[in-house]
Amino acid sequence: MSETVLFVVGSVIFAITVYGAVVAGGLALTKSSIIENPQYRRRVPDDQVADGHLPTDSKF
DSSP: OOHHHHHHHHHHHHHHHHHHHHHHHHHHHHHHHHHHOHHHHTTSOHHHHHHTOOOOSSOO
């Protein structure tokens, strides 16, 4: 393989890894914010918080 191909493949893998870490971190922070903040907590049903299925619509 040429160096260019290895660089492109490595860059794609790196981008996917960084994207996954950012998304996972964002979801974790969102869930902890909803649990800790009473204003947000009232708006989310208990079963959705327990399951990790937080709403994605724009009612908030």
